[in-house]
Amino acid sequence: MVRNISSAIExxxxxxxxxxxxxxxxxxxxxxxxxxxxxxxxxxSLSRIYALPSNDGAHVENSGNYISTGIxxxxxxxxxxxxxxxRDILPNSEIEGDLLQLYIxxxxxxxxxxxxxxxxxxxxxxxxxxxxxxxxxxxxxxDYVNAFPDxxxxxxxxxxxxxxxxxxxxxxxxxxxxxxxxxxxxxxxFASEICRNQTNVFVMYIDAETGxxxx
Numbered sequence: 001m002v003r004n005i006s007s008a009i010e011x012x013x014x015x016x017x018x019x020x021x022x023x024x025x026x027x028x029x030x031x032x033x034x035x036x037x038x039x040x041x042x043x044x045s046l047s048r049i050y051a052l053p054s055n056d057g058a059h060v061e062n063s064g065n066y067i068s069t070g071i072x073x074x075x076x077x078x079x080x081x082x083x084x085x086x087r088d089i090l091p092n093s094e095i096e097g098d099l100l101q102l103y104i105x106x107x108x109x110x111x112x113x114x115x116x117x118x119x120x121x122x123x124x125x126x127x128x129x130x131x132x133x134x135x136x137x138x139x140x141x142x143d144y145v146n147a148f149p150d151x152x153x154x155x156x157x158x159x160x161x162x163x164x165x166x167x168x169x170x171x172x173x174x175x176x177x178x179x180x181x182x183x184x185x186x187x188x189x190f191a192s193e194i195c196r197n198q199t200n201v202f203v204m205y206i207d208a209e210t211g212x213x214x215x
Contacts, residue, residue, distance in 0.1 A: 001052075001067040001103065001110065005196060008050035008073060015054040016069030017106050024104045025049050028074035031102060031109055041116045044076040044100055047087075052103075069105060076100040080119060080184065086164040088195040088203045091146045093215050094179065095167055117180070125186050127163075127208045134188040134206045141213055147192075147202040156202040160191040166205045166214050187214055 011021055025046065035041040050073040078085040078098030087097035100114035129137070149156055165184040171177055186208040195201040205214035 001071055002055040003071075003073075003103070004053055004055065005050070005073070007053050009053075010048055010050055012051040014051040014070030014072050014105070017072075019072070019104070019106050021049050021051065021072065024072035024074055027104050027108060028072075028076070028102045031112070032076055032100070035100075035116075041100075043079045044098075044116075045079055045084075047075040047077040047099075049074045067105065067110070071110065072104045074102045074104060076102070076114075078116070080165055083186070084162075084164050085184065086166045086187070086189055086205065088189075088191065089197045090195055090203060090215060091197055091199050093197075095169065095182075095215065096179065097167055117182070119184070125209050127186060129188065129206065129208045129211045131161075131188065133211070134190075134208070137206050137211055137213070138190050138204055142202075142204065144213075145202060145204055146199060148199050149202075150200050156192040158190050158192060158202070160189065160193065162189055163187070163208060164189045164205075166207075168214060185209065185214065 013020065029046065032044050052071045052073055054068055054070045077087050085098045087099045089096055096115055098115050098117055100112060100116065102109060103111040147156065164187055166187040167182040168185055169178055169182050171181055187205040188208055189203070189205055191203040193201055195203045207214055
């Protein structure tokens with residue numbers, strides 16, 4: 001299948017499928033419930049459901065197993081103590097938040113991608129930076145974010161503001177466990193939308209305890 005996420009449409013009917021977005025969401029939730037019960041994957045909550053476009057498969061090597069119809073992508077994000085774990089993948093960064101992506105069509109679940117970490121509580125964090133203070137830090141540092149609007153726009157519109165957990169590595173990049181061993185830090189997130197390693201999306205994290213800009 002061609003996972004053309006950049007052309008995905010939220011809450012739309014997938015081309016060539018009988019299944020509705022609501023039915024795909026029900027199938028996705030059934031699997032999430034099974035993962036929680038049987039594997040202990042706790043804290044995942046529905047984020048968004050997309051319809052991925054169909055593709056004629058002209059450039060697919062193994063066309064015999066190719067799915068040419070549209071596909072549903074049902075995404076679940078992770079919550080810790082009712083606060084989401086940030087899922088953006090920023091440009092020039094390989095940090096990936098806990099996210100489960102379920103690909104579904106009329107036959108059922110096709111594929112699941114994602115990360116599910118286990119967390120151990122070692123201490124607590126205080127929210128020392130208010131939202132008003134974070135807005136000041138945002139204004140002072142927004143020009144340094146690695147994000148550039150499309151040609152037809154003069155800037156970004158911040159549509160998503162909230163408190164989240166931002167994963168930060170505790171090991172050096174040459175360590176095999178770099179992507180696995182991280183700590184969660186409370187952060188204010190300012191974003192134009194979810195970033196999937198795009199430079200045409202604005203995202204900034206401000207540590208809610210220290211005021212530091214997080215990658």
